Amino acid sequence: MKKLFTILLSLFFCCSLFVGCTPKDQKDVIQLKVWGSQDDQYMLGEMADSFKAAYPDKTYKITFGVVGEPDCYARLSEDPAAAADVFMFADDQIINMTNAGLLYEITRNVDNVKSANSAGSVTAATVDGKLYAYPCTADNTYFLYYNKNYVSDMQAQKMDDILAACQTAEKKFLMDLSNGWYNASFFLSAGCTIGIGENGKQVVDFNNEKGLKAAKAMEAVAQHSTFMTGDDTTIKTGLNSNTFGAVVSGSWNAEYFKEAWGDKMGVAKLPTITLDGQQVQLKSFGGTKLCGVNALTKYPADAMKLAEWLTNEQNQLKRFIDRGMGPSNINAANTDEVKSNPIISVISEQFKYAVPQNNVLGSFWTPAEAFGNALEQKDYGGKTLQQLLDEMVRQIMA
Amino acid sequence: MMIGSQTEQSSNFKLLNKIKVPFKIFAKGDWATRLSFLIMGFGCFVRKQFIKGLLYFLAQVLFVFLCVFFISKYLPDLGTLGTVPIKRVWDEVEQVYINIQVDNSMLILLYSIVSIFIIFFFCVLYINSLKAAYNAQINSENGKKNNSFFDDIKSLLDDKFHTTLLTLPSIGVILFTILPLIFMILIAFTNYDSDHLPPAKLFDWVGLANFKELLWGSAQISSTFGRVLLWTMIWAFFATFTNYFAGMFLAIIINKKGIKFKAFWRTMFVMTIAVPQFVTLLTIRNVFANIGLINTWLQKLNIIDRAIPFFEKGWLARIMIIIINMWVGIPYTLLIVSGILMNIPQSLYESAKIDGASPFKMFVKITFPYVFFVTAPYLLTQFVGNINNFNVIYYLTAGGPKSLNYFFAGETDLLITWLYSLTSDKSNYKTASVIGIMVFLICSVFSLIAYNLTSSTKREEDYQA
Numbered sequence: 061m062k063k064l065f066t067i068l069l070s071l072f073f074c075c076s077l078f079v080g081c082t083p084k085d086q087k088d089v090i091q092l093k094v095w096g097s098q099d100d101q102y103m104l105g106e107m108a109d110s111f112k113a114a115y116p117d118k119t120y121k122i123t124f125g126v127v128g129e130p131d132c133y134a135r136l137s138e139d140p141a142a143a144a145d146v147f148m149f150a151d152d153q154i155i156n157m158t159n160a161g162l163l164y165e166i167t168r169n170v171d172n173v174k175s176a177n178s179a180g181s182v183t184a185a186t187v188d189g190k191l192y193a194y195p196c197t198a199d200n201t202y203f204l205y206y207n208k209n210y211v212s213d214m215q216a217q218k219m220d221d222i223l224a225a226c227q228t229a230e231k232k233f234l235m236d237l238s239n240g241w242y243n244a245s246f247f248l249s250a251g252c253t254i255g256i257g258e259n260g261k262q263v264v265d266f267n268n269e270k271g272l273k274a275a276k277a278m279e280a281v282a283q284h285s286t287f288m289t290g291d292d293t294t295i296k297t298g299l300n301s302n303t304f305g306a307v308v309s310g311s312w313n314a315e316y317f318k319e320a321w322g323d324k325m326g327v328a329k330l331p332t333i334t335l336d337g338q339q340v341q342l343k344s345f346g347g348t349k350l351c352g353v354n355a356l357t358k359y360p361a362d363a364m365k366l367a368e369w370l371t372n373e374q375n376q377l378k379r380f381i382d383r384g385m386g387p388s389n390i391n392a393a394n395t396d397e398v399k400s401n402p403i404i405s406v407i408s409e410q411f412k413y414a415v416p417q418n419n420v421l422g423s424f425w426t427p428a429e430a431f432g433n434a435l436e437q438k439d440y441g442g443k444t445l446q447q448l449l450d451e452m453v454r455q456i457m458a
Numbered sequence: 459m460m461i462g463s464q465t466e467q468s469s470n471f472k473l474l475n476k477i478k479v480p481f482k483i484f485a486k487g488d489w490a491t492r493l494s495f496l497i498m499g500f501g502c503f504v505r506k507q508f509i510k511g512l513l514y515f516l517a518q519v520l521f522v523f524l525c526v527f528f529i530s531k532y533l534p535d536l537g538t539l540g541t542v543p544i545k546r547v548w549d550e551v552e553q554v555y556i557n558i559q560v561d562n563s564m565l566i567l568l569y570s571i572v573s574i575f576i577i578f579f580f581c582v583l584y585i586n587s588l589k590a591a592y593n594a595q596i597n598s599e600n601g602k603k604n605n606s607f608f609d610d611i612k613s614l615l616d617d618k619f620h621t622t623l624l625t626l627p628s629i630g631v632i633l634f635t636i637l638p639l640i641f642m643i644l645i646a647f648t649n650y651d652s653d654h655l656p657p658a659k660l661f662d663w664v665g666l667a668n669f670k671e672l673l674w675g676s677a678q679i680s681s682t683f684g685r686v687l688l689w690t691m692i693w694a695f696f697a698t699f700t701n702y703f704a705g706m707f708l709a710i711i712i713n714k715k716g717i718k719f720k721a722f723w724r725t726m727f728v729m730t731i732a733v734p735q736f737v738t739l740l741t742i743r744n745v746f747a748n749i750g751l752i753n754t755w756l757q758k759l760n761i762i763d764r765a766i767p768f769f770e771k772g773w774l775a776r777i778m779i780i781i782i783n784m785w786v787g788i789p790y791t792l793l794i795v796s797g798i799l800m801n802i803p804q805s806l807y808e809s810a811k812i813d814g815a816s817p818f819k820m821f822v823k824i825t826f827p828y829v830f831f832v833t834a835p836y837l838l839t840q841f842v843g844n845i846n847n848f849n850v851i852y853y854l855t856a857g858g859p860k861s862l863n864y865f866f867a868g869e870t871d872l873l874i875t876w877l878y879s880l881t882s883d884k885s886n887y888k889t890a891s892v893i894g895i896m897v898f899l900i901c902s903v904f905s906l907i908a909y910n911l912t913s914s915t916k917r918e919e920d921y922q923a
Contacts, residue, residue, distance in 0.1 A: 155502075164557070289770075297749050439772070448862060455865065
């Protein structure tokens with residue numbers, strides 16, 4: 061019977077629609093989902109437990125998902141309604157996120173949050189004068205690791221000396237120039253700027269005279285015989301085979317360097333580079349990790365409470381102890397334990413030459429990577445350095 | 459007159475008849491049948507088909523319910539895809555803004571498609587209910603007994619068993635294939651990208667603008683499309699034919715008389731199939747990395763000074779990918795061709811030998827035509843599969859090295875991996891959707907041409923032994 065079949069079919073079809081719509085109210089249980097990186101999962105679990113203990117008047121069910129800070133915006137924008145309520149992300153994504161309306165404006169305890177954290181980290185969490193996230197760490201930058209067997213403390217101050225020392229020792233100098241985060245160093249040091257135009261698009265001037273000088277300095281490094289490129293995987297493998305004399309990297313790899321080099325591990329702010337015959341301090345992007353609340357969360361007040369908890373003084377200190385992350389909280393940063401840590405102190409040294417990355421948009425990274433790759437491979441595709449720069453800037457601003 | 463059987467007989471006028479059916483029924487029906495136009499299942503109910511009538515009625519109630527609470531919320535907005543994104547209301551107690559979602563283009567689009575499906579199914583159901591009412595009327599006028607509900611169920615397990623069997627797969631196909639497919643295709647005609655991300659912003663219909671942009675409108679995007687398309691074709695050609703011929707020769711060598719340990723050799727090569735493809739690819743990538751096994755050894759042996767950038771230089775990366783793909787793909791051809799080789803009648807070779815044919819001649823005249831005839835469809839699926847071969851590219855280079863000659867793409871990006879990075883890194887769903895449609899068109903054109911050219915389809919009966 062065709063009729064019966066159609067009846068059954070349509071009934072089944074209609075019923076299946078309702079399954080998705082039925083609200084599952086489980087007697088006032090507040091369900092919150094938190095995204096964090098793989099390495100932080102255990103620590104976040106402990107923080108959530110202490111949160112539940114601190115607010116016993118409500119029943120919380122907190123679940124976790126693995127989404128690293130760099131991927132947060134991409135995963136979040138895929139399906140905001142199904143994404144986490146509270147998530148960690150790097151501050152370069154905040155403008156993209158607020159543009160897309162993915163972040164809840166922080167309205168509870170705003171003054172406390174602002175006064176508790178360092179000014180730079182609060183700026184990084186603020187868009188158009190409104191706070192959109194809780195500062196979580198202030199250590200997201202890169203500096204120089206060097207092996208004292210091959211590079212002396214003095215030599216670590218100058219790029220040319222580092223390269224020469226590595227050459228003598230037959231070791232490599234690694235800097236990931238085919239990555240916009242690192243290669244922007246050269247442009248920023250030369251005095252180029254990155255910002256956001258009135259139309260909300262990225263504006264850069266890396267193709268002006270200063271930019272060309274920076275590109276030439278970068279070219280000189282990239283073509284040096286000891287220069288090597290690669291990501292974190294390369295660093296880990298290279299440390300095992302004792303390949304490096306010096307490496308530009310960040311605090312997240314500190315443990316691997318310590319393990320491989322032991323006492324011989326030296327850390328310093330980035331070296332000076334030769335720019336047009338003069339020594340110029342190499343700048344870096346300096347960022348903070350932020351904790352945001354999903355604009356579509358069902359429990360905004362509770363999600364904010366949790367986000368604030370995850371980033372309060374006590375938990376920023378825990379982050380430092382468990383994972384070696386530098387706190388943005390002023391009190392936490394002023395404890396002796398944090399101050400005496402060599403990695404944290406070199407970060408604060410480098411932060412003096414750091415450019416905030418909260419006005420870098422997503423469109424910056426791919427063209428910058430392509431440019432760096434062209435330099436590394438000495439393959440300009442028949443173009444001059446200036447033409448490469450023009451093309452990069454055109455794509456970034458497109 | 460049984461209306462159901464009449465429509466089945468004249469299948470040419472099926473659609474026309476279907477439209478006419480309600481009018482006919484209304485003209486010829488009695489009061490109960492006519493009332494069925496308002497209350498579904500009434501006719502059946504009056505003629506003592508209680509459960510059937512009730513089910514029809516319930517379906518009608520459900521549909522009205524859906525119209526009020528679901529369809530009316532989304533379908534009217536399909537033209538504009540929403541106008542007001544999010545409203546904020548200040549909550550003094552909790553000290554937060556409460557975000558109230560008003561319109562969400564994505565949900566409007568998705569649920570409108572669902573609504574259209576529901577309406578379509580309801581129409582079919584409605585006409586069926588009228589037919590059922592009319593048939594019940596005719597039956598009782600002729601003094602025949604109407605089918606009870608249990609008779610209907612019985613027929614579903616007996617002469618209508620095919621409908622019972624096909625119901626579940628059909629629902630699955632509609633829900634998980636057809637609905638998403640229509641949704642994705644429609645996105646190509648909107649401006650759904652990073653500047654128009656719901657829920658904060660809404661997207662809108664833009665007609666064919668995205669197609670124009672990709673094909674000729676924007677110099678950057680269309681030149682990237684051209685380059686990526688060219689490499690996709692080169693890749694698909696080489697990936698398919700290198701694997702095919704290398705696998706075939708390997709199979710022929712192993713199959714040759716006088717080769718010892720045949721089973722051992724076959725097992726050896728087929729072993730690579732047992733290792734998951736992505737494991738193989740990731741391992742090989744590490745082996746050829748800047749600091750990988752090959753480069754380290756070459757440097758230790760003082761053959762090279764600087765690491766060879768296997769995956770960082772465009773042309774080298776392309777060659778590497780094609781070669782590495784052979785490692786992954788040859789065993790499959792080896793396996794298939796080995797089976798075919800054993801089925802070629804030995805008498806062909808013997809008579810060729812008597813005629814004094816050289817081994818090469820025998821290959822060209824006997825082995826290759828035989829193998830090609832059987833494997834042509836396989837070759838075709840391989841070619842189309844390679845156009846969309848995401849794994850090999852993604853795990854080896856992820857589309858890189860990135861180049862300034864491309865718009866957010868790398869030199870080894872295929873259309874499919876470019877599409878992936880456009881969606882996952884750039885949230886540029888509109889362009890990605892257009893590329894998806896293009897890939898579909900390219901694949902279907904190739905499939906149709908190749909399929910019609912291969913002898914497998916032309917002379918199907920020739921090789922049926």
